[in-house]
Amino acid sequence: MKIAVLVKLVPDTASQIRLNQEKSWIETRDLNWVLNPYDEYAVEEALKIAAEKGGDVTVITYGKDEAVEALRKALAMGANGAILIKKEGYTDLLGTAEALAKVLKEKAFDLIFAGLKAVDDDCAAIGPMIATIMDIPCITEITKLEVGDGQVTAQRDIEGGHESIQASTPCLLTAQKGLNEPRYPSLKGIMMAKKKTVEILEGEHVEPRVETLSLSYPPERAPGKIVGEGLDAVPELVRLLREEARVIE
Amino acid sequence: MNVLVYVENRNGAVKKAGLEALSKGKALADAMGGQTAAVIIGVDVDQVVAEVKMHGADKIFVIKKDDLEHYQSAGHLASVVEAVAQFDSKLVMIAATSLGRDLAPRIAAKLGIMYFPDVTGAEFKDGDVVVKRPVYAGKIYMDFKAAKLPVVISTRPNVFDKVEIEGAGEVVELNPEYTLQTKVLDIIQSAAQKLDVSEADRIVAGGRGLKEPENFKLLENLADTLGAAVGASRAVVDAGWRPHSEQVGQTGKTVGPTLYIAVGISGAIQHLAGMRTSKVIVAINKDADAPIFKDADYGVIGDAMQIVPALNEALK
Numbered sequence: 001m002k003i004a005v006l007v008k009l010v011p012d013t014a015s016q017i018r019l020n021q022e023k024s025w026i027e028t029r030d031l032n033w034v035l036n037p038y039d040e041y042a043v044e045e046a047l048k049i050a051a052e053k054g055g056d057v058t059v060i061t062y063g064k065d066e067a068v069e070a071l072r073k074a075l076a077m078g079a080n081g082a083i084l085i086k087k088e089g090y091t092d093l094l095g096t097a098e099a100l101a102k103v104l105k106e107k108a109f110d111l112i113f114a115g116l117k118a119v120d121d122d123c124a125a126i127g128p129m130i131a132t133i134m135d136i137p138c139i140t141e142i143t144k145l146e147v148g149d150g151q152v153t154a155q156r157d158i159e160g161g162h163e164s165i166q167a168s169t170p171c172l173l174t175a176q177k178g179l180n181e182p183r184y185p186s187l188k189g190i191m192m193a194k195k196k197t198v199e200i201l202e203g204e205h206v207e208p209r210v211e212t213l214s215l216s217y218p219p220e221r222a223p224g225k226i227v228g229e230g231l232d233a234v235p236e237l238v239r240l241l242r243e244e245a246r247v248i249e
Numbered sequence: 250m251n252v253l254v255y256v257e258n259r260n261g262a263v264k265k266a267g268l269e270a271l272s273k274g275k276a277l278a279d280a281m282g283g284q285t286a287a288v289i290i291g292v293d294v295d296q297v298v299a300e301v302k303m304h305g306a307d308k309i310f311v312i313k314k315d316d317l318e319h320y321q322s323a324g325h326l327a328s329v330v331e332a333v334a335q336f337d338s339k340l341v342m343i344a345a346t347s348l349g350r351d352l353a354p355r356i357a358a359k360l361g362i363m364y365f366p367d368v369t370g371a372e373f374k375d376g377d378v379v380v381k382r383p384v385y386a387g388k389i390y391m392d393f394k395a396a397k398l399p400v401v402i403s404t405r406p407n408v409f410d411k412v413e414i415e416g417a418g419e420v421v422e423l424n425p426e427y428t429l430q431t432k433v434l435d436i437i438q439s440a441a442q443k444l445d446v447s448e449a450d451r452i453v454a455g456g457r458g459l460k461e462p463e464n465f466k467l468l469e470n471l472a473d474t475l476g477a478a479v480g481a482s483r484a485v486v487d488a489g490w491r492p493h494s495e496q497v498g499q500t501g502k503t504v505g506p507t508l509y510i511a512v513g514i515s516g517a518i519q520h521l522a523g524m525r526t527s528k529v530i531v532a533i534n535k536d537a538d539a540p541i542f543k544d545a546d547y548g549v550i551g552d553a554m555q556i557v558p559a560l561n562e563a564l565k
Contacts, residue, residue, distance in 0.1 A: 013499040013519040017388040037500050123366045125354035132358035137430035140351045158347045159445040161438035167431045178493040213392040224546040233549045234559045245529045247508045
C-alpha cells in the first residue's frame with residue numbers, strides 16, 4: 001500500500017507569537033519549530049497501517065527550504081520517503097492545494113493523510129480541497145480508522161457525538177487528536193532520518209489571490225479583579241456575575 | 250451583490266450557528282445592495298425553512314433527498330454548487346461547524362475560488378469584502394481582502410448575532426445530480442443531549458488543579474446547574490482524564506462563550522489563546538500567581554474542591 005502524509009513545519013504551540021517591526025508578518029526568529037501536532041497523528045496512523053498491511057509511507061510538504069525540518073521529524077518517526085515541493089513567497093490556500101494535488105496525482109497513493117489543520121494558520125482546508133481537486137473521497141477530523149480491502153471506515157467527531165463513515169480507496173483522511181498516540185522518534189530513527197534522501201520538486205508558483213491587509217494582536221482584555229480568597233468569596237462572585245457582568249439570572 | 254448561505258440542520262432542527270451565518274450574510278447583502286438566499290438540505294426540513302424565512306432569507310433553495318438526510322460531502326457539495334449557479338452569488342457563507350469545516354473548502358476548490366475559514370469579522374468596505382480571522386489559535390488576528398469575488402467564507406459559531414427579520418422566503422426546490430463518495434454507517438449522539446464546548450454559551454472547564462479525574466463530577470454538577478458544557482485543559486486530556494472533544498486551546502477547540510469558568514487551570518498560553526475571546530472569564534485557582542488570573546474578569550483564590558460545590562449551591 002502506498003501511503004502519503006502531508007506535513008507542515010509550525011511554531012510550537014507554547015510559543016508566544018510576536019509581530020515583526022513593520023507588523024507585516026509574524027516575527028519568525030527565536031521560535032521553536034515543530035512538526036504540526038495534528039500531522040504527528042497522521043504520520044503515526046500511516047506508519048501503523050504500513051506496518052500492519054505492508055507498504056511504505058512518503059511524507060510530503062510544500063514549503064521553503066527550511067520546511068525540510070518537518071520531513072526530517074516525520075522520517076525520524078519512521079517514514080520511508082520524503083518530498084519537498086518548493087514554494088516561493090506566499091501563496092493562497094487553493095494554490096497550496098493545487099500544488100500538492102498535482103504531485104499526489106502523479107504518485108498515485110492509495111491513502112493520503114493530513115492533519116486536520118495546521119496550528120499556525122488554523123485553516124483546516126487543504127485536505128478537503130485536495131480531495132475535491134482530485135475527485136476522491138475524503139473523511140475529515142477522524143478519531144478512529146479501520147483499513148479494509150479497498151475501503152476504509154473512519155469515525156469522526158461531530159458536535160455532541162460522532163459518526164462512522166465508509167469510503168473506498170484511494171481516499172484522503174485528516175487526523176484529529178485522539179486517533180492514536182504518536183511515537184517519539186528513537187535515537188536510531190533520528191540518525192537514520194539524516195541519511196534518507198529528500199526528493200525535491202519545484203512547485204509552480206501561483207500569485208496569491210487574496211490580499212493580506214494587516215496583522216494585529218487580539219484586543220486586550222480589561223483588567224479583572226480578584227474577588228477574594230476561599231469560600232468567603234463565593235457570595236460576592238455570584239453577586240458580581242448577576243449584577244455587574246449580568247451573565248447569570 | 251448577492252449572498253448565499255448554507256444553513257445547517259441536524260435531523261430537521263436548525264443549527265444556531267447556521268442562523269448566525271445567515272444573519273451576517275444578510276447584513277453583508279444589505280450593505281452590498283444585494284439579496285440573500287439560504288440553502289437547506291435534508292428530508293424533514295419544513296421547520297428549518299420557516300426559521301430561515303424569519304431570519305431574512307429572500308430566497309430559500311431546498312434540496313430534499315433521502316440520501317442527504319445526514320451530511321454527505323459529495324451530495325451537499327453538488328447541492329450548494331447548484332444553488333450558487335442559480336443565484337448569482339458573490340459570497341458563499343457557511344458556519345464553521347464540523348460540517349462547515351468539511352464542506353466550505355470543498356465548495357471553494359470546486360468553484361476554483363478563494364476561501365476564508367473561521368472568520369470572526371466580515372465587512373463590506375469601499376467596495377471590497379474584508380474579513381478578520383484569528384490565526385495561531387487567536388494569538389494573532391489577520392485581516393484579508395478578497396482580490397476577486399466570489400469567495401467562500403466560514404463563520405465562527407458564537408461570534409455573530411442571529412437577528413430575527415422576516416424575509417420574502419421564496420422557496421425554490423433544486424434537484425442536483427451527484428454520486429455519493431462515502432457511506433454514513435452510524436451516527437451516535439452522546440446521552441442527554443450533551444452540549445459541545447464549541448456550541449455552548451457557558452463553559453465550565455477544569456485542569457490539573459482538580460487533582461483527580463473523579464473530581465470532574467463537581468464541574469459536571471456546576472455545569473448542569475448553569476446549563477453549561479464541560480471543557481478541559483490539554484494537561485487533563487493528555488492524561489486521559491477527559492475526552493479530547495472537550496479540550497479547549499490550540500490543539501483543541503477555540504471557544505468564545507458568554508461565560509467561561511476556568512477551574513484549576515493555570516493558563517498555559519495555548520489554553521488562553523483558545524478561550525480569551527469569552528465575554529466573561531472566571532478563574533478559580535489555588536495559586537494566586539497563576540497566569541489565568543491576568544485574563545480573568547473575576548478571580549477567586551482557593552481550593553476548587555471547596556469553591557466549586559459552594560458556588561453550585563449558591564447558584565441553584
